[in-house]
Amino acid sequence: MTNWTRYAALTGAAALLSATAVTAGAETREEMMAAHRGGEIRLVAAAAGGTIDPQINYTLQYWQLFYFTYDGLVTFKRVEGAGAGGVVPDLAEAMPEVSADGLTYTFKLRQGLKFSDGSDVGVDDVVASFQRVFKVSGPTAGTFYNGIVGAEACIAAPADCTLDGGISADAASNTVTITLTAPDPEFLYKIAVPHASVLPAETLQEDAGVTPIPTTGPYMFESYNPNESLVMVRNPHFKEWSVDAQPDGFADSIVFDFGLSAEAQVTAVQNGQADWMFDQPPTDRLAEIGTQNADQVHVNTLTAFWYVPFNVNLAPFDDVRVRQAVNYAIDRDALVGIFGGPVLAQPVCTILPPAFPGHEDHCAYTQNPGTDWTAPDMDKALALVAESGTAGQKVTIVVDDTSVMRDVGTYLQSVLTDLGYDASVNSISGNIQFTYIQNTNNKVQMSVSQWYQDYPAASNFLNVLLGCASFHPGSDSSVNISGYCNEEIDARMQAAMQLATTDPDAANLEWAKIDQAMMAEAPIAPLFTPKHVDLVSKRLGNFLFSPQHQWLMSQAWVQ
Amino acid sequence: MLVLLLVALLTLLAPLYAGYLGVDPFRSNLRGKVEIAGEVVQVMQQSTEGLGLGVTPIGPTWNPGGYMLGADNQGRDVAARLLYGGRNSLFIASAATVICLVLATLIGLAAGFLGGVVDMALSRILDVLWAFPVYLLAISLSIVLLTSTIDLGLFTITAGSLALPVFIIGIIYVPYVARPVRARVLTLRHSEFVLAAVGLGLPTHRILRRDILPNLMPTIIVFVPILLALAIVTESALSYLSIGVQPPDASWGTIIQDGQTLLYSRPAVALAPGIAIVITVLALNVLGDAVRDALDPRGQVR
Numbered sequence: 001m002t003n004w005t006r007y008a009a010l011t012g013a014a015a016l017l018s019a020t021a022v023t024a025g026a027e028t029r030e031e032m033m034a035a036h037r038g039g040e041i042r043l044v045a046a047a048a049g050g051t052i053d054p055q056i057n058y059t060l061q062y063w064q065l066f067y068f069t070y071d072g073l074v075t076f077k078r079v080e081g082a083g084a085g086g087v088v089p090d091l092a093e094a095m096p097e098v099s100a101d102g103l104t105y106t107f108k109l110r111q112g113l114k115f116s117d118g119s120d121v122g123v124d125d126v127v128a129s130f131q132r133v134f135k136v137s138g139p140t141a142g143t144f145y146n147g148i149v150g151a152e153a154c155i156a157a158p159a160d161c162t163l164d165g166g167i168s169a170d171a172a173s174n175t176v177t178i179t180l181t182a183p184d185p186e187f188l189y190k191i192a193v194p195h196a197s198v199l200p201a202e203t204l205q206e207d208a209g210v211t212p213i214p215t216t217g218p219y220m221f222e223s224y225n226p227n228e229s230l231v232m233v234r235n236p237h238f239k240e241w242s243v244d245a246q247p248d249g250f251a252d253s254i255v256f257d258f259g260l261s262a263e264a265q266v267t268a269v270q271n272g273q274a275d276w277m278f279d280q281p282p283t284d285r286l287a288e289i290g291t292q293n294a295d296q297v298h299v300n301t302l303t304a305f306w307y308v309p310f311n312v313n314l315a316p317f318d319d320v321r322v323r324q325a326v327n328y329a330i331d332r333d334a335l336v337g338i339f340g341g342p343v344l345a346q347p348v349c350t351i352l353p354p355a356f357p358g359h360e361d362h363c364a365y366t367q368n369p370g371t372d373w374t375a376p377d378m379d380k381a382l383a384l385v386a387e388s389g390t391a392g393q394k395v396t397i398v399v400d401d402t403s404v405m406r407d408v409g410t411y412l413q414s415v416l417t418d419l420g421y422d423a424s425v426n427s428i429s430g431n432i433q434f435t436y437i438q439n440t441n442n443k444v445q446m447s448v449s450q451w452y453q454d455y456p457a458a459s460n461f462l463n464v465l466l467g468c469a470s471f472h473p474g475s476d477s478s479v480n481i482s483g484y485c486n487e488e489i490d491a492r493m494q495a496a497m498q499l500a501t502t503d504p505d506a507a508n509l510e511w512a513k514i515d516q517a518m519m520a521e522a523p524i525a526p527l528f529t530p531k532h533v534d535l536v537s538k539r540l541g542n543f544l545f546s547p548q549h550q551w552l553m554s555q556a557w558v559q
Numbered sequence: 560m561l562v563l564l565l566v567a568l569l570t571l572l573a574p575l576y577a578g579y580l581g582v583d584p585f586r587s588n589l590r591g592k593v594e595i596a597g598e599v600v601q602v603m604q605q606s607t608e609g610l611g612l613g614v615t616p617i618g619p620t621w622n623p624g625g626y627m628l629g630a631d632n633q634g635r636d637v638a639a640r641l642l643y644g645g646r647n648s649l650f651i652a653s654a655a656t657v658i659c660l661v662l663a664t665l666i667g668l669a670a671g672f673l674g675g676v677v678d679m680a681l682s683r684i685l686d687v688l689w690a691f692p693v694y695l696l697a698i699s700l701s702i703v704l705l706t707s708t709i710d711l712g713l714f715t716i717t718a719g720s721l722a723l724p725v726f727i728i729g730i731i732y733v734p735y736v737a738r739p740v741r742a743r744v745l746t747l748r749h750s751e752f753v754l755a756a757v758g759l760g761l762p763t764h765r766i767l768r769r770d771i772l773p774n775l776m777p778t779i780i781v782f783v784p785i786l787l788a789l790a791i792v793t794e795s796a797l798s799y800l801s802i803g804v805q806p807p808d809a810s811w812g813t814i815i816q817d818g819q820t821l822l823y824s825r826p827a828v829a830l831a832p833g834i835a836i837v838i839t840v841l842a843l844n845v846l847g848d849a850v851r852d853a854l855d856p857r858g859q860v861r
Binding site: 263282283284285286287288289290291292294297299331333334337338340341342343344401403406407409410411413414417424425426427428429533 | 702805
């Protein structure tokens with residue numbers, strides 16, 4: 001997924017500088033609960049994140065909240081660090097029984113669970129929730145859940161969705177069975193995200209908008225006004241069933257206020273008027289908070305990257321030498337500086353981010369090629385451009401109008417000018433840039449984009465961003481922005497995905513090779529892996545950052 | 560007037576200053592170094608205190624020898640960009656003013672002199688244009704036209720060129736000028752000397768050229784400084800919203816935009832072009848008042 005509307009589920013490797021992070025070492029969970037339970041956490045953001053329907057909202061801002069309000073059959077483990085990539089049973093009692101052919105998943109539901117309105121959580125609610133994903137035309141219905149038997153019919157006619165043959169419930173044994181059309185090693189990841197949350201069967205089959213839907217987690221939504229605030233209070237019917245899946249929260253309530261600019265958010269947190277800011281601190285304030293508020297800042301690596309998609313079907317980038325030349329010429333350290341310096345970003349040459357499954361340190365486009373990027377190689381770049389005979393051609397770089405993006409675009413324009421091109425930058429509104437650069441009708445030669453993982457699997461980068469199936473000429477929804485389609489590599493990716501069902505380690509080795517094979521053809525230029533800055537108040541304790549969920553809000557305390 | 564001449568002269572000397580500094584104000588200089596008081600320092604300074612977050616461009620050196628007003632986020636000399644930006648701002652404003660005045664005069668003449676159906680049609684079109692708030696219209700036009708090439712038959716405006724803001728600003732102010740011009744033409748049309756000329760059977764084009772246009776000039780000339788001032792402000796607003804001048808080109812608006820993200824640490828980047836706009840627009844407004852007083856006989860009586 002892209003960060004275009006800041007939607008992302010992110011993965012980080014390790015908390016680098018969690019100065020105040022207090023993890024359970026000496027104290028047991030019961031002791032911590034007794035000492036710190038209660039109080040109100042105050043969050044601030046520039047704007048609300050849209051609907052609070054967990055099956056529809058696709059923003060990082062609210063996914064962070066959904067993880068401690070709603071539950072699916074399975075979920076990503078709530079722990080700090082890389083362990084969060086693992087899937088654990090949530091509303092299901094145990095991990096599902098999978099048939100030998102990998103097509104049928106049988107889940108046994110836990111007994112005695114209740115929604116926040118007091119009604120029981122039953123197998124019918126699970127079936128209705130999966131149908132609802134299609135009935136409300138959820139944003140990932142066609143990409144995550146299209147492998148369920150009957151999904152095609154549901155996508156064609158959402159109102160009549162039954163998922164007949166795809167999902168069935170047995171009330172007597174309290175089990176739910178899901179059948180797929182083909183084995184999918186990533187299926188459990190896909191049903192661990194908030195879009196597969198279990199909601200009451202009687203929930204309206206339309207976007208809930210600002211009306212809260214009863215929850216299963218430790219908190220429920222009390223009120224929501226997108227112009228003011230979103231209030232979460234304790235769910236009176238919640239009883240902790242698994243610390244790994246859905247631990248009880250410390251604070252009694254969590255209030256999310258909207259309408260403060262990022263600058264004002266920094267000041268609010270510094271003054272103790274807010275406990276956390278959602279937006280990234282403006283680059284202008286980084287040096288200040290890095291010195292004055294150093295013990296309140298947490299910097300975590302994201303499994304994401306900023307990259308330049310080249311349109312491989314348009315001159316001059318239809319020539320592989322030109323794409324390689326730009327890769328050689330980009331000074332990734334300079335770009336890291338634009339993003340806030342080496343503490344906040346790391347130069348990369350691979351498509352898979354560091355610490356991501358399948359990533360192998362490798363850099364071909366640097367002086368002294370090896371494992372790491374060291375410096376740009378202008379001589380090689382200029383030689384490649386000369387060989388291609390494309391110098392002097394017009395190149396337009398399309399970026400969005402955020403300040404960092406514009407700065408990256410302006411820098412790249414300088415690089416292209418140095419390489420001999422007649423380059424210009426076009427910065428267009430952030431609301432349309434991501435779809436604009438995808439549509440081949442707009443004839444975008446080169447752009448700047450970002451990608452954040454949905455779930456920790458190599459295919460989520462390589463196959464989604466550069467697979468033939470992601471290229472739809474003439475469509476706004478063609479996330480293979482480069483228009484790159486190499487059938488041989490595509491076949492290798494399909495094989496690697498199947499290999500992952502039986503031997504994930506071997507599959508990851510193959511993904512690393514696929515990454516390198518793709519980069520040899522350079523359909524994109526990876527720039528850097530960004531890190532995430534969380535600025536919290538002085539009183540906030542037990543800040544835990546998980547790769548999949550980012551800050552685990554329910555696990556922090558304020559007293 | 561003197562202030563305006565000074566501003567124009569300074570901006571014309573931009574290449575000379577850039578040449579003297581030996582810098583290219585349109586190229587990123589993220590790894591650049593500069594010598595200040597015998598010490599070589601990085602233009603982009605990485606924070607080394609605390610957690611080491613953030614990279615801040617060098618601040619004003621107040622030394623005309625380089626980075627007098629500091630650097631922007633790309634490590635470029637703000638003083639040099641301010642001069643180049645002034646060129647673009649003034650060029651766009653002047654060209655837009657010329658386009659606006661020519662179009663408005665033509666429309667005002669046609670509507671006022673020909674009257675009847677022509678007047679009706681032109682006036683209604685102007686009304687429709689007028690119904691849109693200026694900035695709303697400008698922003699809508701910019702967003703639609705920004706990424707496309709416009710073919711006007713005689714000449715084409717390519718995406719991202721300076722001609723685009725010129726064209727847009729020139730168009731949006733037409734109703735504001737065409738209306739008073741039309742009103743003046745209507746008055747002149749029924750004045751005795753024009754009636755006499757008509758009575759003598761002189762051809763229309765001669766009446767327009769010899770009798771009406773010269774008498775229209777005071778009205779049009781009064782508009783020049785006002786329009787220039789409006790165009791400078793509009794151009795800055797559009798560029799600030801990144802739908803005017805496109806990077807790496809500079810205008811005062813884009814420099815303010817660059818400076819906005821540096822407001823806390825390097826306020827000079829946004830303040831300098833802001834002050835430049837204030838001085839220029841203020842001077843234009845004072846000039847406008849003076850011109851009006853000089854050309855408006857009734858004003859003198861009062």
